[in-house]
Amino acid sequence: MSRSAAPGFAVALTVLVIGVLIAFTVGRYPIALSDLFSVILGKLSGRPPDVPPIVENVIWQVRGPRVIAAALVGAALAVAGTAFQGLFRNPLVSPDILGASSGAALGAVLGIFFSLGVLAIQSLAFVGGLLAVAAVYLIGSAVRSRDPVLVLVLTGVVIGALLGAGVGLVKYLADPYNQLPAMTFWLLGSLAATTLSDLLPLFGPVAAGTLVLIALRWRMNVMSLPDEEARALGVPTGPLRVVIVAAATLVTSASVATAGIIGWVGLVVPHMARSLVGPDFARLIPAAALLGGGFLLVIDTVARTGAAIEIPLGILTAVVGTPFFIWLLTSVSRTWS
């Protein structure tokens, strides 16, 4: 199986490992590499390490949760993007195509508008994402068509636009001194406020959805064929499509609820992974998970160390993603068509 995929996987794994190392050692609060090792060794051996407690605190309570969150969210968005690109037979598709991000954004800004607590805002965002895609699915299935996938995409675009208008309306009505800046910061994406208590609600849906998509990777190749062909090959496309969309939406909604709107990861990382391990989804999905985690880790590290103030993740991924994508489009793409 891994005829030519082993080197590709090695690269993806290396990116993740390097990402983790850099993320732990680099930061606004100066921590030496030796201190990092003492703290880790201390945890493993049970003896308290010889570093000031603040350093231990920063490593376990600040960077630790942030590193885990960035790796999880990056892997999740990459896997969701890969699955959707297969499902919709289009390499230009991102996980937001069915409106999950717009629904989550509306949920979050409504939470901010009604001055709710952080947990409530995150829950509203999560539920908003799920409801948006559920609505798209229900409306899409009510439309009889030869191409159920195209109908889903069109419905997703329409509902996404409607929800975007909703977000605009809430921003318009918001108190410009207090709520509007909060909404703006949230929408631009950030992991700045990630704590240990954020990780559990994030971990559940993201792990569940990502594992489902990874488990289904052997069927993803067939799902990328035209619907009739896939059914003739013995795959129940209707129910499987629901499962894949549900898993990807779970993952996307949880990520957006925790970290705000981070675009480009779900669009660019699948392509990077494809150039490493080839188009077979069985290899692509795990590779995308590794690469996505590493990618977002590196980006988040830049976001929190580039300046004293946080650079929003959504902006960084766009700044990095756009030229990369243009390069992809213009270079000889032997990976699709």
Add this chain to the structure above:
Amino acid sequence: MKLEAHSLAIGYSDRLVGRDLDVVLATGEVLALLGPNGSGKTTLLKTLLGLLVPKAGEVRLDDRRLGSYDSRERARLVAYVPQSHQATFAFTVETIVLMGRTAHGNLFSRPTVSDRAVAARSLERFGIAHLRDRPYTMISGGERQLALLARALAQEPRFIVLDEPTASLDFGNQGKVMREIRSLAASGHGVLFTTHDPNHALRAADRAYLLRDGSRIADGPVSSVLTCEQLTALYGATVEQVTDASAGTSAFLPG
């Protein structure tokens, strides 16, 4: 084993395409489906494959209602070879053929050693083993059609249904595919294919079914069904027959 349809009415949710159709295909024989554009050939094909629900009547496979099979069971008995197409993703030919083994595993299973062996044999059978690692998007139309044939064979089905298998092929490859169709019947498969070319039907099929405007015009052994009069009635245009007296073979030309 038989794949048969009785009093079949076919169509889509908004319109009826054909009615009163009776089709029988047995393993070991080749049935050719002919008809002009818009006659309902593809609709009939898809209904026989279980991809479309009949509007009336029923399709039976091994004396069981086709609708009572789930897609996995059905795929182990009937394989579909669509017209070769442009693929979105550049899977290797081996990956494409391995997709034929999907129905033999469950939702999460990966290809086993025996799956790979079946796929390898299938590639060998059609002479494209050397293309195993080539991206599907970088082989010729004829090779793609053979790859899809190999994928269908990898399903280890009893019946193989092909939609216009020679549509985008060059002249040489057309003959090659027709020969493969005959050999498939010889190895015990039931083969159904649609075609625009009566000559292909003449050479490769045992029986022919003529469909015009959703109604059966004629069906039966090719020698009796494929005549000038029948074909002229079918296509609504003059058709000439040219015979090689010494070899006893004949061919049809558009008039």
Add this chain to the structure above:
Amino acid sequence: MLNRRTLLGSLGAVLLLPGRARAATVVDSAGRSISVPARVERVFPAGPPAAILLYTLAPDLLIGWPRPNREEECEYMLPDICARPEVGRITGRGNTANLEVVLAFKPDLILDVGAIAPTFVSLASRVQEQTGIPYALLDGRFDAIVPTYRTLGALAHRSAAVESLAQYAEDTMTTIKGRIAGIPAEQRPKVYYARGPRGLETGLAGSINVEIIEFMGVRNVASQRPGGLALVSIEQVLLWNPDVIITIDRDFAAGVRHDPLWNAVNAVRDGRVHLSPKVPFGWVDFPPSVNRLIGLWWLAKIIYPELFPEDLRALTRDFYTRFYHRTPTDVQIEHVLAGRD
């Protein structure tokens, strides 16, 4: 002949009557000449800072409020004025007032207090042209309070009344500035301004949000770059290690003492996390108007407690009486100082 003398006499008497309002031309903070009618009875506030400023000087002239006030806020203001209708806002971030609605209120003057950037100047001229109502744009910066008040006094024909308010502002600012002038830079504490439920939103150097904090001459830890609001990470706050934290978010203030991460910060360890009072209007940050004047005393006592022995309760009572025209009870003062809604 008798008629003409009487006529001339009465005319002269009328013209020489002291304190009688007459049509005037006042120059606003943007240098525009505003023709003010003789009688000004209805003034439309273009945004919250204008509404507050006008309420403090001449509450009877206020047509309404850009956003409706809450019940808790009206307890500290004149009830009938506080309950005046919602009129929307014309300028600032987001227009919600329909110009036809503005006209329907029949204002004699439109008052706008805020930034004097060219965008707002052109907006002022445009609205004035469209509606024919004089539109005055006044400087909303904290250190421009005194001249802004005097200009408003001229516009509203309340030049006498405005003096006590302007003088109070001037005295406050001079007193406080005077006492802190002698403090050397190293003894000025590092202050972090925490917004948002996680306390990670802050104001950069020169932003309107930290105007009065920076007035106190402290070192705003986030002042390495100028700007408005920004997000920071807890790591950065730990690195800055402020001595004092000022916040406007109650959830943050309540939770921060129990947070193991924040406990590493000097301000949290020393118990110097302070929640800003907010009724009827915020004492720090927003709305950016004269309501922040009392915040100055509050900040002074927090940051330099030895230099400012004044009784904050007395100061609060005095300020609220003068500016909000209603004397709060002792219970109400406690409520305010606790940062409650």
